[in-house]
Amino acid sequence: MQFSLKSLGMISLFVMAVSGSKFANTCENIESFGTTLSADCRESEQGNMIQSSIDLNRCIKNNKGSLKCGKNGNYQGSCINCTLRGNTEMECMCRNVAEGHRFVRTQIDLNKCISNNHGQLGC
Numbered sequence: 790m791q792f793s794l795k796s797l798g799m800i801s802l803f804v805m806a807v808s809g810s811k812f813a814n815t816c817e818n819i820e821s822f823g824t825t826l827s828a829d830c831r832e833s834e835q836g837n838m839i840q841s842s843i844d845l846n847r848c849i850k851n852n853k854g855s856l857k858c859g860k861n862g863n864y865q866g867s868c869i870n871c872t873l874r875g876n877t878e879m880e881c882m883c884r885n886v887a888e889g890h891r892f893v894r895t896q897i898d899l900n901k902c903i904s905n906n907h908g909q910l911g912c
């Protein structure tokens with residue numbers, strides 16, 4: 790009984806990992822090119838790895854010089870020089886409308902904003 794309950798718990802944990810955010814837990818070969826993020830993402834617990842990509846403009850916004858999660862945020866309109874560090878940390882120079890539109894350095898953990906939905910990257 791204890792064993793089966795434990796298995797059930799592990800299965801629900803995995804379902805959360807595959808369907809929630811934190812895509813990096815279930816995707817590999819994470820790369821960025823311009824505003825496109827691409828990765829090979831597992832479609833289910835025992836499933837295949839599927840190649841997937843997403844335009845980060847659909848998922849990230851610039852809020853007064855600070856990168857945030859935001860549907861159709863179009864951060865590229867006011868950010869430049871973005872780089873991906875490690876697997877999930879994106880750093881850019883983004884304009885701060887509250888301070889004379891100056892560029893400021895800002896980072897975001899893409900794991901907070903990007904999900905793996907059955908092998909497809911999503912916001």
Ligand SMILES: *[C@@H]1O[C@H](CO)[C@@H](O)[C@H](O)[C@H]1NC(C)=O
Nearest residue numbers: 869870871881882883892893
């Ligand atoms: C963006 O990168 C270019 C090339 O490295 C550099 O000359 C420029 O100063 C950078 N812009 C900002 C706002 O950091």
